Amino acid sequence: MSFFTKIKGVRVPHKKNTAEAEPKVLPAVSSVFLPMNMHIGAPSVPCVAAGDAVLVGQKVAEAGGFVSSPVHSPVSGTVTAVHDKLYATGEKVGVIEIASDGRNTPSPDIKPPVIESTEDFIAAVRNSGAVGLGGAGFPTAVKLTVRPEQTVDYIIINAAECEPYITSDTRTIIESAEDIFFGLSLLKKYINPGELIIGIEANKKTAADYLLRQSELHTNKELGVKIAILPSVYPQGGEKVLIYNTTHRIVPEGKLPLDVGCIVLNVTTLAVIAKYVKTGVPLTHKVVTVDGTAVKSPANVLAPIGAKISDLLELCGADPDAAAKILYGGPMMGTAVPSADVPVRKNTNAVLAFTEKEAVLPEEQPCIRCGRCVASCPLKLQTVEIHNAYLNNKPEFIEQYKANICMECGCCSYVCPAKRQLTQYMKLAKAALREYQDKQAAAAEKAKLLEEAANGE
Numbered sequence: 404m405s406f407f408t409k410i411k412g413v414r415v416p417h418k419k420n421t422a423e424a425e426p427k428v429l430p431a432v433s434s435v436f437l438p439m440n441m442h443i444g445a446p447s448v449p450c451v452a453a454g455d456a457v458l459v460g461q462k463v464a465e466a467g468g469f470v471s472s473p474v475h476s477p478v479s480g481t482v483t484a485v486h487d488k489l490y491a492t493g494e495k496v497g498v499i500e501i502a503s504d505g506r507n508t509p510s511p512d513i514k515p516p517v518i519e520s521t522e523d524f525i526a527a528v529r530n531s532g533a534v535g536l537g538g539a540g541f542p543t544a545v546k547l548t549v550r551p552e553q554t555v556d557y558i559i560i561n562a563a564e565c566e567p568y569i570t571s572d573t574r575t576i577i578e579s580a581e582d583i584f585f586g587l588s589l590l591k592k593y594i595n596p597g598e599l600i601i602g603i604e605a606n607k608k609t610a611a612d613y614l615l616r617q618s619e620l621h622t623n624k625e626l627g628v629k630i631a632i633l634p635s636v637y638p639q640g641g642e643k644v645l646i647y648n649t650t651h652r653i654v655p656e657g658k659l660p661l662d663v664g665c666i667v668l669n670v671t672t673l674a675v676i677a678k679y680v681k682t683g684v685p686l687t688h689k690v691v692t693v694d695g696t697a698v699k700s701p702a703n704v705l706a707p708i709g710a711k712i713s714d715l716l717e718l719c720g721a722d723p724d725a726a727a728k729i730l731y732g733g734p735m736m737g738t739a740v741p742s743a744d745v746p747v748r749k750n751t752n753a754v755l756a757f758t759e760k761e762a763v764l765p766e767e768q769p770c771i772r773c774g775r776c777v778a779s780c781p782l783k784l785q786t787v788e789i790h791n792a793y794l795n796n797k798p799e800f801i802e803q804y805k806a807n808i809c810m811e812c813g814c815c816s817y818v819c820p821a822k823r824q825l826t827q828y829m830k831l832a833k834a835a836l837r838e839y840q841d842k843q844a845a846a847a848e849k850a851k852l853l854e855e856a857a858n859g860e
């Protein structure tokens with residue numbers, strides 16, 4: 404065990420109301436609705452058609468490319484539709500809809516994978532459907548694919564769970580500490596990092612004790628897993644923040660953790676991989692924290708991926724139609740959804756519902772140049788300058804001030820006494836910068852073609 408130094412960021416109220424209770428199980432659902440974009444990268448490609456019978460754990464969509472992930476059915480029943488659907492977030496997304504037969508018959512294809520090499524292990528990770536379950540949704544098999552010229556000095560297991568309210572990782576640790584250490588042994592055997600570290604915040608004492616107890620077992624003597632108890636400062640679980648606070652390595656702009664010898668995996672993702680390797684059961688269900696001021700009985704809920712979040716809210720005593728705001732994820736980084744008629748996604752770790760009092764945004768006041776936004780930014784970004792550059796339509800300054808590296812953590816908005824919606828402005832600035840850079844690239848390409856034409860090439 405070790406204790407690392409302070410990070411920039413903010414001290415947010417923890418509100419971990421659901422940390423000490425076992426998850427509730429969502430009663431059987433009549434249907435599920437599986438989007439094909441539950442991860443970063445190419446959408447999954449359906450391999451079933453309307454009318455097909457499916458079983459629990461059966462693959463219903465293949466990975467659509469290298470950076471992609473397959474999807475498995477969480478219920479047995481009949482595929483009722485495979486089509487593009489206008490999603491509540493405004494995007495048109497491919498979905499598979501399945502009517503459950505209520506029997507939850509497992510697929511006979513479910514069996515532990517045979518793993519004899521690193522390639523087999525990566526294939527197993529891919530086949531498990533694992534993606535970054537802390538919210539990022541990055542396909543885990545891609546993260547673990549190490550090129551020959553790269554070395555892995557550290558694999559860091561992200562158990563920080565630093566956002567207010569969310570406790571789904573905490574419960575996974577408590578319920579699956581043994582699986583997590585089995586997962587660590589797989590990483591040691593097939594990826595062979597120099598060191599395995601679990602980063603967890605000090606405010607999760609019960610979960611940390613479970614990890615410490617596991618680490619004292621005989622198996623850990625060979626693994627040498629280090630458990631880093633970190634200060635409870637948001638955003639401790641941000642990838643770059645966690646890397647710095649556990650290894651003192653800095654991921655440079657435009658680089659990936661592997662470029663500095665690090666891989667970061669979410670702790671629940673690791674538990675999913677371990678379960679798949681042990682049993683062959685892929686990612687079909689998810690523990691989701693349901694909380695917020697509009698929720699009467701906050702709880703973690705074990706739900707099938709694809710279940711409507713309205714079912715989870717109702718189980719916890721919330722009226723989805725009466726809630727003034729519903730979030731996918733935590734209050735710092737979560738996204739508001741216009742209705743509860745959306746599914747639990749692979750990377751949904753929380754569904755929060757708030758009453759009018761918390762949902763209304765305070766009116767923005769003029770900036771008083773206090774500098775708190777800059778002081779709280781974990782990446783030391785000049786938030787005010789980027790904000791002004793965006794408002795004055797100066798994308799070249801947005802670029803100069805490196806808005807592109809903003810991780811949208813929300814610290815700047817949280818501390819601003821003028822209640823300026825800085826994170827929202829950072830998102831808009833990043834979008835404006837992308838448009839500017841695309842135009843620059845297109846102009847450069849056109850100039851190159853014209854020059855080649857003039858030279859008769």
Ligand code: SF4
Pocket residue numbers: 779780781782783784786808809810811812813814815816825826829
């Ligand atoms: S500028 Fe971006 S990274 Fe910095 S505090 Fe604001 S949201 Fe977080």
Ligand code: SF4
Pocket residue numbers: 769770771772773774775776777786787818819820821822823825
């Ligand atoms: S925290 Fe708010 S008021 Fe203070 S400098 Fe930043 S934008 Fe201005």
